[in-house]
Amino acid sequence: MKAAKGTVFKYGDNVDTDVIIPARYLAISDAKELASHCMEDIDKDFVSNVKEGDIIVADKNFGCGSSREHAPLVIKTAGVSCVIAKSFARIFYRNAINIGLPIIECVEAAENIKAGDTVSIDFDSGVITDETTGKTFQGQAFPEFMQKIIDSEGLINYINNK
Amino acid sequence: MSKMTMSQKILASHAGLSEVCAGQLIEADLDLVLGNDITSPVAIREMTKFKSDAVFDKDKIALVPDHFVPNKDIKSAENCKCVREFAKKNNITNYFEVGQMGIEHALLPESGLTLPGNVIIGADSHTCTYGALGAFSTGIGSTDMAAGMATGKAWFKVPSAIKFNIVGKPSKWVSGKDVILHIIGMIGVDGALYKSMEFVGEGIKNLSMDDRFTIANMAIEAGGKNGIFPVDEIAIEYLKEHAPGKEYKIFEADEDAEYDEEYTIDLSTLKSTVAFPHLPENTHTFDDITDTKIDQVVIGSCTNGRLNDLRCAAEILSGRHVAEGMRCIVIPGTQKIYLQAMQEGLLKTFIEAGAIVSTPTCGPCLGGYMGILASGEKCVSTTNRNFVGRMGAIDSEIYLASPAVAAASAVTGKISEPAELGL
Numbered sequence: 001m002k003a004a005k006g007t008v009f010k011y012g013d014n015v016d017t018d019v020i021i022p023a024r025y026l027a028i029s030d031a032k033e034l035a036s037h038c039m040e041d042i043d044k045d046f047v048s049n050v051k052e053g054d055i056i057v058a059d060k061n062f063g064c065g066s067s068r069e070h071a072p073l074v075i076k077t078a079g080v081s082c083v084i085a086k087s088f089a090r091i092f093y094r095n096a097i098n099i100g101l102p103i104i105e106c107v108e109a110a111e112n113i114k115a116g117d118t119v120s121i122d123f124d125s126g127v128i129t130d131e132t133t134g135k136t137f138q139g140q141a142f143p144e145f146m147q148k149i150i151d152s153e154g155l156i157n158y159i160n161n162k
Numbered sequence: 163m164s165k166m167t168m169s170q171k172i173l174a175s176h177a178g179l180s181e182v183c184a185g186q187l188i189e190a191d192l193d194l195v196l197g198n199d200i201t202s203p204v205a206i207r208e209m210t211k212f213k214s215d216a217v218f219d220k221d222k223i224a225l226v227p228d229h230f231v232p233n234k235d236i237k238s239a240e241n242c243k244c245v246r247e248f249a250k251k252n253n254i255t256n257y258f259e260v261g262q263m264g265i266e267h268a269l270l271p272e273s274g275l276t277l278p279g280n281v282i283i284g285a286d287s288h289t290c291t292y293g294a295l296g297a298f299s300t301g302i303g304s305t306d307m308a309a310g311m312a313t314g315k316a317w318f319k320v321p322s323a324i325k326f327n328i329v330g331k332p333s334k335w336v337s338g339k340d341v342i343l344h345i346i347g348m349i350g351v352d353g354a355l356y357k358s359m360e361f362v363g364e365g366i367k368n369l370s371m372d373d374r375f376t377i378a379n380m381a382i383e384a385g386g387k388n389g390i391f392p393v394d395e396i397a398i399e400y401l402k403e404h405a406p407g408k409e410y411k412i413f414e415a416d417e418d419a420e421y422d423e424e425y426t427i428d429l430s431t432l433k434s435t436v437a438f439p440h441l442p443e444n445t446h447t448f449d450d451i452t453d454t455k456i457d458q459v460v461i462g463s464c465t466n467g468r469l470n471d472l473r474c475a476a477e478i479l480s481g482r483h484v485a486e487g488m489r490c491i492v493i494p495g496t497q498k499i500y501l502q503a504m505q506e507g508l509l510k511t512f513i514e515a516g517a518i519v520s521t522p523t524c525g526p527c528l529g530g531y532m533g534i535l536a537s538g539e540k541c542v543s544t545t546n547r548n549f550v551g552r553m554g555a556i557d558s559e560i561y562l563a564s565p566a567v568a569a570a571s572a573v574t575g576k577i578s579e580p581a582e583l584g585l
């Protein structure tokens with residue numbers, strides 16, 4: 001995926017893996033069924049409102065807490081095309097890259113973009129455009145090595161193709 | 163001349179490089195790859211996508227079903243079955259069945275599988291615990307676990323570090339939990355994001371191995387990539403007992419290693435510390451804690467389910483009784499700890515005090531089972547996360563504390579320190 005466009009869901013600091021996908025559902029292995037509980041403890045309407053391609057924008061330390069890959073997976077499965085945050089917790093960051101969920105760090109975008117705005121992202125340049133306000137922001141591009149993993153659509157394909 | 167931290171030196175040695183610097187992307191050889199009953203099934207499914215689904219080394223993989231074990235429902239039983247069958251098919255040496263198992267981060271060091279100088283990845287965020295023994299160990303996800311099991315390698319961005327210079331001696335009821343809660347309160351839940359937390363200084367001789375495991379365990383709660391201690395006589399004694407005859411290499415930071423930040427922690431000034439809902443950085447000491455009635459106490463988990471933790475709780479509960487209407491749940495970390503606690507009479511003390519003792523399991527720590535909270539209930543817990551809904555209903559509350567505070571609170575029925583019992 002080289003670009004994304006969608007409506008923004010906005011969250012604050014320290015959105016943790018327990019609210020992204022509560023542990024009480026972790027024994028479920030079907031991705032769609034898991035995704036029906038995405039964000040339910042902080043935003044019970046998220047699942048019914050999210051549409052394919054929508055974007056999550058959050059403040060700092062998004063995805064902190066457990067190593068459960070179920071967290072980026074439910075976000076991706078719910079239809080989210082990209083998560084923009086001021087910063088990401090490191091295990092979430094790795095997991096997102098490894099499963100092919102695009103994520104971008106950008107403090108200014110997180111500060112300026114509002115819930116409900118339409119936002120588009122060009123992954124090659126890292127440019128984030130808030131189409132509702134017309135503002136653009138420069139997100140941090142991935143190091144080449146990580147970009148290769150993303151281009152391979154995940155770590156496993158990357159290793160297989162090496 | 164290199165100016166590397168302890169973590170950087172270990173990573174360099176496993177990447178076949180004489181030097182690495184912060185920010186560099188490297189591929190490192192792995193000494194151990196770990197997974198549990200939640201993360202392994204996902205990794206095992208991923209393994210099938212590789213051209214070859216063979217494991218790189220059957221002796222360097224540890225599979226520990228501990229989260230929902232003994233199985234709490236059919237789905238968790240299916241997950242454990244998946245792990246069991248994979249272990250059997252691949253002849254995995256270190257698979258731990260019910261009866262041998264324990265909470266992974268208590269079990270693996272005790273089993274001599276985590277050694278100084280190792281590079282260890284685990285599909286569990288508290289894999290950072292093994293830094294207490296001078297290993298570089300860090301949590302990763304299931305895809306990384308699958309890749310690690312298949313190739314014996316993982317990619318890392320070399321972390322920079324924060325240095326914590328530990329001095330002084332803690333007072334009687336202050337333990338490793340208070341040290342790490344104090345630090346997280348000071349630097350915040352993202353204070354060490356992407357970084358190593360290196361704990362050094364003359365004061366570490368006053369911290370037992372169990373204290374160090376607790377401190378390294380919660381490095382992730384400050385956002386840290388890993389937490390690590392130098393290997394001193396106390397660590398070597400521990401290794402003699404738990405990893406007899408095993409070879410390992412001790413790494414030390416260069417004298418002129420560069421750190422992003424340095425802090426001095428004087429153990430003698432620390433007080434019992436409690437993290438209020440809903441973040442581990444939300445710390446208070448009893449100088450500003452007002453009467454807070456609680457419904458449940460949990461003493462256990464990979465943070466505080468070790469023998470010293472149980473000894474401390476038993477010392478407080480001995481000859482006392484848990485408050486009326488209070489549930490006190492004690493969970494020894496491993497079968498060995500359970501047995502030792504039994505031989506020392508600690509279990510008798512707990513039961514006579516009106517607590518219950520569970521078989522080793524993560525259980526309530528992640529809201530699995532064995533102590534889920536109802537709406538509005540409050541729990542003092544020796545676990546490591548007090549996020550919204552972590553232990554049950556989304557409006558329940560978790561107060562993170564040491565075993566001493568948890569045991570004292572069980573007796574009084576409100577958040578209390580041992581001093582309130584005249585101790």
Ligand code: SF4
Nearest residue numbers: 288463464524527528
């Ligand atoms: S005890 Fe809690 S934090 Fe530790 S491994 Fe188990 S669920 Fe995770």
